[in-house]
Amino acid sequence: xxxxxxxxxxxxxxxxxxxxxxxxxxxxxxxxxxxxxxxxxxxxxxxxxxxxxxxxxxxxxxxxxxxxxxxxxxxxxxxxxxxxxxxxxxxxxxxxxxxxxxxxxxxxxxxxxxxxxxxxxxxxxxxxxxxxxxxxxxxxxxxxxxxxxxxxxxxxxxxxxxxxxxxxxxxxxxxxxxxxxxxxxxxxxxxxxxxxxxxxxxxx
Amino acid sequence: xxxxxxxxxxxxxxxxxxxxxxxxxxxxxxxxxxxxxxxxxxxxxxxxxxxxxxxxxxxxxxxxxxxxxxxxxxxxxxxxxxxxxxxxxxxxxxxxxxxxxxxxxxxxxxxxxxxxxxxxxxxxxxxxxxxxxxxxxxxxxxxxxxxxxxxxxxxxxxxxxxxxxxxxxxxxxxxxxxxxxxxxxxxxxxxxxxxxxxxxxxxx
Amino acid sequence: xxxxxxxxxxxxxxxxxxxxxxxxxxxxxxxxxxxxxxxxxxxxxxxxxxxxxxxxxxxxxxxxxxxxxxxxxxxxxxxxxxxxxxxxxxxxxxxxxxxxxxxxxxxxxxxxxxxxxxxxxxxxxxxxxxxxxxxxxxxxxxxxxxxxxxxxxxxxxxxxxxxxxxxxxxxxxxxxxxxxxxxxxxxxxxxxxxxxxxxxxxxx
Amino acid sequence: xxxxxxxxxxxxxxxxxxxxxxxxxxxxxxxxxxxxxxxxxxxxxxxxxxxxxxxxxxxxxxxxxxxxxxxxxxxxxxxxxxxxxxxxxxxxxxxxxxxxxxxxxxxxxxxxxxxxxxxxxxxxxxxxxxxxxxxxxxxxxxxxxxxxxxxxxxxxxxxxxxxxxxxxxxxxxxxxxxxxxxxxxxxxxxxxxxxxxxxxxxxx
DNA sequence: TATGAATGAGGATTCATTCAT
DNA sequence: AATGAATGAATCCTCATTCAT
Numbered sequence: 052x053x054x055x056x057x058x059x060x061x062x063x064x065x066x067x068x069x070x071x072x073x074x075x076x077x078x079x080x081x082x083x084x085x086x087x088x089x090x091x092x093x094x095x096x097x098x099x100x101x102x103x104x105x106x107x108x109x110x111x112x113x114x115x116x117x118x119x120x121x122x123x124x125x126x127x128x129x130x131x132x133x134x135x136x137x138x139x140x141x142x143x144x145x146x147x148x149x150x151x152x153x154x155x156x157x158x159x160x161x162x163x164x165x166x167x168x169x170x171x172x173x174x175x176x177x178x179x180x181x182x183x184x185x186x187x188x189x190x191x192x193x194x195x196x197x198x199x200x201x202x203x204x205x206x207x208x209x210x211x212x213x214x215x216x217x218x219x220x221x222x223x224x225x226x227x228x229x230x231x232x233x234x235x236x237x238x239x240x241x242x243x244x245x246x247x248x249x250x251x252x253x254x255x
Numbered sequence: 256x257x258x259x260x261x262x263x264x265x266x267x268x269x270x271x272x273x274x275x276x277x278x279x280x281x282x283x284x285x286x287x288x289x290x291x292x293x294x295x296x297x298x299x300x301x302x303x304x305x306x307x308x309x310x311x312x313x314x315x316x317x318x319x320x321x322x323x324x325x326x327x328x329x330x331x332x333x334x335x336x337x338x339x340x341x342x343x344x345x346x347x348x349x350x351x352x353x354x355x356x357x358x359x360x361x362x363x364x365x366x367x368x369x370x371x372x373x374x375x376x377x378x379x380x381x382x383x384x385x386x387x388x389x390x391x392x393x394x395x396x397x398x399x400x401x402x403x404x405x406x407x408x409x410x411x412x413x414x415x416x417x418x419x420x421x422x423x424x425x426x427x428x429x430x431x432x433x434x435x436x437x438x439x440x441x442x443x444x445x446x447x448x449x450x451x452x453x454x455x456x457x458x459x
Numbered sequence: 460x461x462x463x464x465x466x467x468x469x470x471x472x473x474x475x476x477x478x479x480x481x482x483x484x485x486x487x488x489x490x491x492x493x494x495x496x497x498x499x500x501x502x503x504x505x506x507x508x509x510x511x512x513x514x515x516x517x518x519x520x521x522x523x524x525x526x527x528x529x530x531x532x533x534x535x536x537x538x539x540x541x542x543x544x545x546x547x548x549x550x551x552x553x554x555x556x557x558x559x560x561x562x563x564x565x566x567x568x569x570x571x572x573x574x575x576x577x578x579x580x581x582x583x584x585x586x587x588x589x590x591x592x593x594x595x596x597x598x599x600x601x602x603x604x605x606x607x608x609x610x611x612x613x614x615x616x617x618x619x620x621x622x623x624x625x626x627x628x629x630x631x632x633x634x635x636x637x638x639x640x641x642x643x644x645x646x647x648x649x650x651x652x653x654x655x656x657x658x659x660x661x662x663x
Numbered sequence: 664x665x666x667x668x669x670x671x672x673x674x675x676x677x678x679x680x681x682x683x684x685x686x687x688x689x690x691x692x693x694x695x696x697x698x699x700x701x702x703x704x705x706x707x708x709x710x711x712x713x714x715x716x717x718x719x720x721x722x723x724x725x726x727x728x729x730x731x732x733x734x735x736x737x738x739x740x741x742x743x744x745x746x747x748x749x750x751x752x753x754x755x756x757x758x759x760x761x762x763x764x765x766x767x768x769x770x771x772x773x774x775x776x777x778x779x780x781x782x783x784x785x786x787x788x789x790x791x792x793x794x795x796x797x798x799x800x801x802x803x804x805x806x807x808x809x810x811x812x813x814x815x816x817x818x819x820x821x822x823x824x825x826x827x828x829x830x831x832x833x834x835x836x837x838x839x840x841x842x843x844x845x846x847x848x849x850x851x852x853x854x855x856x857x858x859x860x861x862x863x864x865x866x867x
Numbered sequence: 868t869a870t871g872a873a874t875g876a877g878g879a880t881t882c883a884t885t886c887a888t
Numbered sequence: 889a890a891t892g893a894a895t896g897a898a899t900c901c902t903c904a905t906t907c908a909t
Contacts, residue, residue, distance in 0.1 A: 057872065077371035079283040083900060093874045098901060100872095156370050162423065163367035166360050167281035179423065204420070205435045209409075212416025216408070219366065219383065231409045238442055261889070287883060297891045299885085308883065465868070485779035487691040491904060501870045503906085512904060564778050570831065571775035574768050575689035587831065612828075613821070613843045620824025624816070627774065627791065639817045646850055669893065695879060705895045710880065712893095 061100050062110070064090045069111040074153025078160040109170050112161050115154065116178050122146040123185070136189040137206070137236055140182070144210050145229040155218040183207055193240055202239040209235050265304050266314070268294045273315040278357025282364040313374045316365050319358065320382050326350040327389070337396040341410070341440055344389050348414050349433040359422040387411055397444055406443040413439050469508050470518070472498045477519040482561025486568040517578050520569050523562065524586050530554040531593070541600040545614070545644055548593050552618050553637040563626040591615055601648055610647040617643050673712050674722070676702045681723040686765025690772040721782050724773050727766065728790050734758040735797070748801040749818070749848055752794070756822050757841040767830040795819055805852055814851040821847050 068090035072081045083104050087094040101107040123143030130136045148154065165171040186206050190199035213228040272294035276285045287308050291298040305311040327347030334343045352358065369375040390410050394403035417432040476498035480489045491512050495502040509515040531551030538547045556562065573579040594614050598607035621636040680702035684693045695716050699706040713719040735755030742751045760766065777783040799815035806814055825840040 061872085077368060079368075080371065082898080084898090094900090095874060095902080096872080104900065156367075159367040159370065162419070163360075163363040164281060164283075165423075166363065167284065175423065179420075201435060201438075204431070205413075205439065208416030208420050208432070208435065209412060210416065211419050212412030212414065213408075215366070215415050215419060216383075216412050219369075219379065227408070228412070231405060231412065234405075235409065235439070265889090286881080288881095298883085299891060300889085302884065303890075469868090485776065487776075488779065490902080492902095502904090503870060504868085506905065507869075564775075567775040567778065570827070571768075571771040572689060572691075573831075574771065575692065583831065587828075609843060609846070612825075612839070613847065616821055616824030616828050616840070616843065617817070618824065619827050620820030620822065621816075623774070623823050623827060624791075624820050627777075627787065635816070636820070639813060639820065642813075643817065643847070673893085694877085696877090706879090707881080707895060708893080716879065 058100065061090075061092070061096065064092070065097060065100065065107060066111045066114045069107055070115065070157045071153045073111075073160050074156040077156070078164060105168075105170070108164075109174070111157065112171055112174050115157055115161065116174060118148060118154075119143070119178070120181075122148060127185075133189045133192040134236075134240060137186065137240070138233075140185055140189070141206075141210065141229065141232050141236060144182075144214060145225060145232070147225075149214070150217065150225055152221075159218065179207075182210070190239070198239075205239065206232070206236060262304065265296070265300065268296070269301060269304060269311060270315045270318045273311055274319065274361045275357050277315075277364055278360040281360070282368060309372075309374070312368075313378070315361065316375055316378055319361055319365065320378060322352060322358075323347070323382070324385075326352060331389075337393045338440075338444060340393040341390065341444070342437075344386070344393070345410075345414065345433065345436050345440060348386075348418060349429060349436070351429075353418070354421065354429055363422065383411075386414070394443070402443075409443065410436070410440060466508065469500070469504065472500070473505060473508060473515060474519045474522045477515055478523065478565045479561050481519075481568055482564040485564070486572060513576070513578070516572075517582070519565065520579055520582055523565055523569065524582060526556060526562075527551070527586070528589075530556060535593075541597045542644075542648060544597040545594065545648070546641075548590070548597070549614075549618065549637065549640050549644060552590075552622060553633060553640070555633075557622070558625065558633055567626065587615075590618070598647070606647075613647065614640070614644060670712065673702075673704070673708065676704070677709060677712060677719060678723045678726045681719055682727065682769045683765045685723075685772055686768040689768070690776060717780075717782075720776075721786070723769065724783055724786050727769055727773065728786060730760060730766075731755070731790070732793075734760060739797075745801045745804040746848075746852060749798065749852070750845075752797055752801070753818075753822065753841065753844050753848060756794075756826060757837060757844070759837075761826070762829065762837055764833075771830065791819075794822070802851070810851075817851065818844070818848060 065086065068086045069081065072085050072089050076085060083094050083097055086107070087097055090096075097104065097107055101110060123140055126139035126143050127136055130139045149158075161171060161175065165175040183203055187199055187203035190202045190206075193199075194202055209232050213232055217223070217225050217228045269290065272290045273285065276289050276293055280289060287298050287301050290311070291301060301308065301311055305314060327344055330343035330347050331340055334340045353362075365375060365379065369379040387407055391403055391407035394406045394410075397403075398406055413436050417436055421427070421429050421432045473494065476494045477489065480493050480497050484493060491502050491505050494515070495505060505512065505515055509518060531548055534547035534551050535544055538544045557566075569579060569583065573583040591611055595607055595611035598610045598614075601607075602610055617640050621640055625631070625633050625636045677698065680698045681693065684697045684701050688697060695706050695709055698719070699709060709716065709719055713722060735752055738751035738755050739748060742748045761770075773783060773787065777787040795815055798818050799811055802811035802814045802818075805811075821844050825844055829835070829837050829840045
């Protein structure tokens, strides 16, 4: 009998090595050889477990999404009010795990490559929809429909934009970023915002 | 007899072909051969005019930045009040030219590659600082120092996040995105926001 | 506790899977992995029973030769006159088992590879000599020496050529091919050709 | 301006190197690297001129067919009677060029691989039909329809079978083989065999 | 006996770059 | 100024083989 139960261990090793290699060398310099070296295994093993480089990249992106989801879902489970839920989503997206340099690099690569690789595009769409749906669902319990949509879009953009800026500037100021998102959330929930002119809403 | 004055024409041709190729095939599939084909010239010419692929990519990113700058600066020139200036910056960033699919793809690539290519990173830093400095300068004329910083960071994130979301969803809803940014701007300028706790500001 | 008596079963399984894989995928696409999959066993087993791929291929060719030999020898056993013997050889070479598509493909491969693999070349030489010796021996009982040699060479070529043509055209017209060989045999033995029965001509 | 007119030269070089490599190493051991080495060029050039290994192999087979055709067509042009034409076909197929060892090996490979590569299969079909159509056309001028068909099939098989046997036994006895084909031709045309000249028999 | 995990050499192919013309 | 022929290193991938279990 061969070694049993290696599959999940090797898959995890290789996924981690992939994310780390993307972080260190970038997407176009991430080769099968580098990944397998980082994982301390031979290069053939990648095809044994994943079938090819493309599938490994896809699995890596999937692992990244799963980790983000874990951060958000764990916090959502402890939330009761809509505000708590929104806070949980913001906090999950600004969790330390999301700012580890290799993770940041891999996310950027994900966004950039998704345009040209259908499988990555699909994962990205799912992720984006989940974020938006979570936000909208929570806002809808506290705001009128049009405002809930607008707030969800705004907060989603805020999260991505702040994350992006924090990521580009080397993951410093994460807490400031989170505070700004927090403030935007408060503004929307407290109704202090001026309404978008009706004509603008109609154009959607 | 050598043709005179070909240099600027060829350079522009090649830069356009590069952006278009990134848009069509993605970064890692953008080859010297594809670029030269798209430009209708031979592959050797790229090295003649740019020295190498890297330099051409850099020049292309520079061209992208210049175009964005043009959109913003043109609008800024016609602005008088701080609010006008902020509006000009928002509008410049949401100008149609910034949502052409190849441009969007190229921007994403730029952000993603900048991490691993110092020359691109430098351009990106310059761009980011310019945006932030423009925003901060305008806000500083209307808000107290701490609020101006916060507002500048928030609006910068808002612009990037909305742009990113619009870009990822195929450049639909650009106007809605702009309206959301507009509203954020109004909120910050009208002083309806609750202050971020001082301790948080100090941590920066 | 080891299973006893598995060896001949496994060897036969693997040989059959090899011939079938050559038939389906061709020689250069016949891999150890494909063979073991077709046989429903693991890939390591091939080395356990045969020592390597080369030996398995050789054993497969040997099995093919044995099968042809069986077809011929069985018929020869029931033959009494030289003419019967020649007929038995012709019929054995045109037996249905020799036109099963995987068998045809494997024979072609055999002929083509034998040039570069000494072990296959040896098997092929033995086979060729056996055919020629059988034919010559029978002809020698009915014809003068020079004519017997010529007839043996001619009939051997006829058999191979007709087999090849039938094989290349998808094993249709096997009966016509056999009839043509039959007629050649008759011509050589009688000094003139007996007409092919009209019904046979009509079937074309 | 680059070197002009290299294309036909390089293509011919590479095709010759391919046939020679098949002859020396066999099909499955014929690598791009070996071919390019035999041609004295770099390996990249194959893709420059042929697009890939498959196309080069196809072009090589095509060159082989063209050479055979040249041998036959040249002789056919000097033939007037049906018998002359049939003789021309036989002689063309037994021309020395068709027994050069690399050519023989390549033909065998061609036959064996054609089963699994549609493009080779197509070439083979064309070749087979041409031979058969040439033979049948000539026989039809001298024999009744049913006999013409039978004779054409028989001679085609004879040619292939003799060629195959000669090829497998190292291209010795080519003249004997041709004499046997000749005799078969005579038998079919005359309804009886002309004796092979004794001198010919003695040469064995 | 049998498995399938693991290796790493070798395959075709791609590509930026160089350079003779 | 411009070409595209030519290179060869690097890429992904395949595969026969080995071996611990």
